[in-house]
Amino acid sequence: MALSESPSSHPTDRRLRRSVGWGSTKTRDNAAAALFIGPNIILYGLFVVIPAVAGIVLSFYSWDFVDAPKFVGMANFNAMFADPVVAQSVLVSLGFLLLGVIPTIAIGFLLANLVNAKMRGVSVVRVLYFIPLVVSAAVSSVLWAWIYQPQSGIFNQLLSLVGLKGIAWLSDTTWALPALTIMIIWMSLPLVIILYLAALQRVSEDLIEAAELDGAGPFRRLIQIVWPSVASTTILVFALELLNFIALPFEIALIMTQGGPINSTTTLSLYIYRQAFDQGKVGYASALSLLQFLMIVVIVVGARYIPRWVSAVARRNA
Amino acid sequence: MSAGVVTGARRAPRKKAVISTKRAGFILRWVVIAAVGIVMGFPLFYLFSSSLMTAHDVSAYPPHLLPPVVNWANFVDAFNYLTGRTIFNTFLYSIGILVLQLVIVLPAGFALARIPFKGAAIILGFLLVPMFLPTTVVLVPLFVVTHQLGLVGGYAGMIIPIVGRTAFGTLLFRQFFVGLPPALIESARMDGAGWFRILWSVALPLARPAIAAYASITFLNAWNDYIWPLVSAPDDAHRVMSVALAPLASGQLSNIPPNIGLAAAVISTIPVLITFLFAQKWYVQGIVGTGVDY
Numbered sequence: 126m127a128l129s130e131s132p133s134s135h136p137t138d139r140r141l142r143r144s145v146g147w148g149s150t151k152t153r154d155n156a157a158a159a160l161f162i163g164p165n166i167i168l169y170g171l172f173v174v175i176p177a178v179a180g181i182v183l184s185f186y187s188w189d190f191v192d193a194p195k196f197v198g199m200a201n202f203n204a205m206f207a208d209p210v211v212a213q214s215v216l217v218s219l220g221f222l223l224l225g226v227i228p229t230i231a232i233g234f235l236l237a238n239l240v241n242a243k244m245r246g247v248s249v250v251r252v253l254y255f256i257p258l259v260v261s262a263a264v265s266s267v268l269w270a271w272i273y274q275p276q277s278g279i280f281n282q283l284l285s286l287v288g289l290k291g292i293a294w295l296s297d298t299t300w301a302l303p304a305l306t307i308m309i310i311w312m313s314l315p316l317v318i319i320l321y322l323a324a325l326q327r328v329s330e331d332l333i334e335a336a337e338l339d340g341a342g343p344f345r346r347l348i349q350i351v352w353p354s355v356a357s358t359t360i361l362v363f364a365l366e367l368l369n370f371i372a373l374p375f376e377i378a379l380i381m382t383q384g385g386p387i388n389s390t391t392t393l394s395l396y397i398y399r400q401a402f403d404q405g406k407v408g409y410a411s412a413l414s415l416l417q418f419l420m421i422v423v424i425v426v427g428a429r430y431i432p433r434w435v436s437a438v439a440r441r442n443a
Numbered sequence: 444m445s446a447g448v449v450t451g452a453r454r455a456p457r458k459k460a461v462i463s464t465k466r467a468g469f470i471l472r473w474v475v476i477a478a479v480g481i482v483m484g485f486p487l488f489y490l491f492s493s494s495l496m497t498a499h500d501v502s503a504y505p506p507h508l509l510p511p512v513v514n515w516a517n518f519v520d521a522f523n524y525l526t527g528r529t530i531f532n533t534f535l536y537s538i539g540i541l542v543l544q545l546v547i548v549l550p551a552g553f554a555l556a557r558i559p560f561k562g563a564a565i566i567l568g569f570l571l572v573p574m575f576l577p578t579t580v581v582l583v584p585l586f587v588v589t590h591q592l593g594l595v596g597g598y599a600g601m602i603i604p605i606v607g608r609t610a611f612g613t614l615l616f617r618q619f620f621v622g623l624p625p626a627l628i629e630s631a632r633m634d635g636a637g638w639f640r641i642l643w644s645v646a647l648p649l650a651r652p653a654i655a656a657y658a659s660i661t662f663l664n665a666w667n668d669y670i671w672p673l674v675s676a677p678d679d680a681h682r683v684m685s686v687a688l689a690p691l692a693s694g695q696l697s698n699i700p701p702n703i704g705l706a707a708a709v710i711s712t713i714p715v716l717i718t719f720l721f722a723q724k725w726y727v728q729g730i731v732g733t734g735v736d737y
Binding site: 268 | 469472473475476477479480481483484486487489490493501502503504505506508547548550551553554555558559560561563566569570576577578579580581582583584585586587588589590592603604606607608609610613637638639642663666667668669670674684685686688689691692693701704705707708711712715716719720723726727730731
């Protein structure tokens, strides 16, 4: 009797205890939550939230890391508009974005479709498409500085094979930015290919087969069926590449060209870095960081209208 | 494959034509896949190849594709340039970030998903807000805070501020733990298990694939970091490989010949290249799951 009772009474008993000791369970939940989340939130507050606030506050101060910060009101912002390098570095940043983001997305989409084949051996070759992923900005810089080398670089050698005369890519004010963009596109493609490959597994095969039966060629299927089906991935990829083509040109120009020749690869981030760490103008750099943030917000908000604009143009031309 | 063609031939001639166009398309696609793959892989192949050339061969005109003489001694010189200390620092930095990130991100993600407590919604919102701030926007104020805490110039200042970027991992694992069947955790609670035991012996074992994916990407990104190690600890004792390599890309160190610089670049790539080749699945899942190298 007692034996058969104990298993059934056990959970009831526990449930009773829980409902009676409701307050203590709650306390224990709260204590556990505090313990689990506390360290995380403290570090997050220290190194994410406080810097974000400090960045705003410091942009109204003049400070060199050493002396006491001095309140200067709007002086940093006024200086920003009077500084010709600011406007130029914004243009350089936009140049990297324009040359880099859309081509990376387009090439990545095409290559993902290319290697999305159930053929023997493709998964082995696919590794080649992913490999630039492991190459760091520093390694890539060492490598491509040598590839772009004017005399014995392989890039000029390849150009000479098709009859083009090579130039000193990295010391040319016109060509340094496109040259850096090419290497950043190479570095960025794996991420885009991987994300699109994942998205392609979810594209309805029935839809593609139906289009095939309707006589749509592979290219039309790609544009009219596949591309719209991966729209949500495109939005993600666009956001990621936007940030990527702000972060990488900064690091790579800092490493390879130091922003030169004559500031032609000085992005806004690189100029901010210069102001803070070379000139010790922390307040001015903070004000410029706000400008950078504003630039990103404008692009992200503006980009939401691009698809609408494209389809409007397409409709007018159709 | 040849059997398919034979049966096709025994049927109608029209069918045979269809099969051979298909086959031509198949071969063409294979050729394009291989050709583009070679283009994508070429820069890295060239890195390895020229890292094995002598100083004379690497600067030869026209350039060599393969080293005429394999010069392994480059790697000894490259190692001496990088120093064991720098290599150790790179491991310490990457593994430190990885381990500490997991330690603070996993319990928090679990708590936000599973432990009922007041304020969860506020914390979620708090984490969501500045998630898309790129590092370069916050670089200066992050340095200012680290500097004011007296952490600049040491391992703590290199590692902890990066660990503090917890938003992404926390939200990612919260999402994962939300998706676990509630019955699993309920039954563990019924058995009287505390939250720590549920996390450790119920939730974490189930999260192993997600952890592997997240860990691969976190390690890779830390390994490849340049700007933060540069500003937070610029001295030689704390230098990581990225920081050591950078001057070689602009010819700032004219006493280091290019073949040695390229060999040093190879040394710093090999650990992540090997992990990538063996754990490609986790890297790919990490990217798909997180959508990010941040």
